Amino acid sequence: MPTLWFCIVAVMIAAYVVLDGFDLGAGIIHLFIGKTEDDRKRIIRSIGPVWDGNEVWLLAAGGTLYFAFPQLYASSFSGFYLPLMMVLWLLMLRAIGIEFRAHIGEPVWKSFFDGIFALSSILLAIFFGAALGNVIRGVPLAPDHYFFLPLFTNWRVGPQPGILDWYTVMSGVVALVTLAVHGANYIALKTEDELNLRARRVGLILWPVLLVLTLVSLFATISIRPEWLANYKAMPVGYAIPAIVFGSLAFMLYSYKRGNDRNAFLASSAYITLMLVGAVFALYPNVLPASTGAQFNLTIANSVTSAYGLKIGLAWFAVGITLTIAYFVFIYRMFRGKVSLEGGEHGY
């Protein structure tokens, strides 16, 4: 049962990254491919009706993590205090960037909110990547399961690291490029004409960068955390995960060549999901490894709540998530197709 909840939390996080990932990605490349007001409006409108629902996956994932693994929630949220607070501020800025842009007609206001939206999206992508990097690298957990990390120390990976060191900064860059590609694929899917072509070009230009970064991060992870290979050695079926990661990259390139926007978007979704699955598979059964020694690792077993709580949680979760998937299918069907510029001054 605890393992099942570990998987549920992982799936919720993956759903968040894939869904909110494309609207974050849209923000990352927004200023670069949105040359005119019309372009920018179309980009915002392509994510307008869905971004808020996408972000709810973050809250729901946080909520499930909170009740299923209270010790993990307590340790990681207080330990990553400063970056999480900055994430909150960035999430706020980004929301008002999207939602309030169209309320104010002046071009200077629109430009200002466009800038806020792009900057907060870029920084959030880097922060989320660095967060994942921290989890893989490990944090200085004390025997009481708590820790506190400063933002940076000497940029080296060691027993007392900072939140930013060379490894986590690299993870942030990987996330930035990944989400930029994912967002470009989504915009290509949702738009026509020049904007569609520019979005495709972003994907094509960033594709080799993403390939190189994927390889670099793979080798960097093995070099700083060789013990993460243990699960792969014990269960060789796990090697399918990196195989599918590279397979999805190949499929993405093939889709670009064929001009198939839908398949390119599916490929980047698969890439993101499998990158996360690969990390989770390596970590299991740890949930937050310690840089101070494996005996301090937070594991599923020492951070989980009671069996009764997990059992009753599963009952309502099954109902809730079924409803949620139904809403999402409905909403995405409702707003399917290419975005247009019809309509008056209200809305996005």
Add this chain to the structure above:
Amino acid sequence: MDSALLIHRLQFAFTVTYHYLFPQLTMGLAPLIVVLKSLAIWKNDDRYAKAARFWAKIFGINFVLGVVTGIPMEFQFGTNWSHFSKYAGGVIGQTLAMEGVFAFFLESAFLGLFLYGEKRLSKWMHWFSAMMVFVGSWLSGYFIIATDAWMQHPVAYERTADGSVTLTSFWGLLLNPWAIWQYLHNMSGAALTGAFVMMSVGAFYLLSKKHFEQAKIFLKVGVVSGLLFAILLIGPTGDGQGRNLATHQPATLAAMEALFETQPGAPLVIIGQPDVAARKIDNPIVVPKMLSFLTYRRWNAEVKGLDAFPESEWPQNIPLLYFSYHIMVGLGTIFMAEMVIAAFLLWRKRLFESRWMLWALLLSFPFPYIANTAGWITAEVGRQPYLVYGLLRTTEGFSKTVSGGNAMFTLIGFMGMYVVLSVLFLFLIRRELEHGPEGAELAPVKVKHAVEYAEVTK
């Protein structure tokens, strides 16, 4: 007090108080928008549809602010109150996670449809979206109140070997008797905010001689619902909440009433300033025996005073608790009187012409906000010195690894951020008020297929 603890407390109090300015209006407007939508369909009258659209825009702006200021609340449980989270996460994590899975998804999905899908949906489907936004926002309120109610009156838990607590009964947690009264009381307060804001805007338009048609609708709907919820606030729900306190938190009740001595036939203090050091009230105006009657339905019942409890169990800030409680109750009484007069004028068809009443309604809108905030302060300060009443002290719950300096940095950050949000909010609301309900046309169709889709689904 530990200075780090003080800053953590200030930060949570600041962010939660600011946050609650927005959901109280969205939760209050949601049912009123459903009423307006229903009237529009029932009477087949475009004036009601325009009124609903106008309030949907106000709702939308408030909703965004509610979302962005609400996300920090969930985070802060872990960031600033990690020892509390570890202690109680297995119990209240259930209700917080359910809020995400059941309420937030519902609300965000249907709000998108409601705000931007009117052209594309059939009128019943659009009505249904409004209804689901209402259900989602009120469900969200329930899960939050159930969480707070567990902290006020912990039930359905058992202690574990490592010193924290875990859940033993799911329905016990959800149907906590404390939660039922607190929820009804709280939602009546939120609905009152919605009604007062609607009346205030209606009065503003009538006094400035524009948008007559919608202004009258706002006033009618606002006065009827305002009267209803003012009665509910005082009558069953406020009274039920008071007796909850007498049963489960008698020390809190004594501090709220500044009752220093246990006595039969205890008086109700209407006005007066508590002097905690001397254990008396300065300049008191009291109603004899009233507190005994309200609490136990007997004029001579004995009510426990603060002297019945050791000082370590007293709420720490008795003057704040006393005044916030009295402000809430005092304003509640004023709302009741104002609504009775306004409803009488409406009934006699004189409301739209009585300028003095319109002025009173126009200027009243801040007061439900003040009363609701004072109510929250009463509940939260009243629970002190505990985070989980009787189980976990506040001094034990905060993040001991997060220093006061780090907490101060983020408190300042939130303050700066919220100043920016306030300016934007006021600016946008002013624009919508200027625009008015008559300009409230349909939101644009954003997707080409939408029209065809609407044809298919008709």
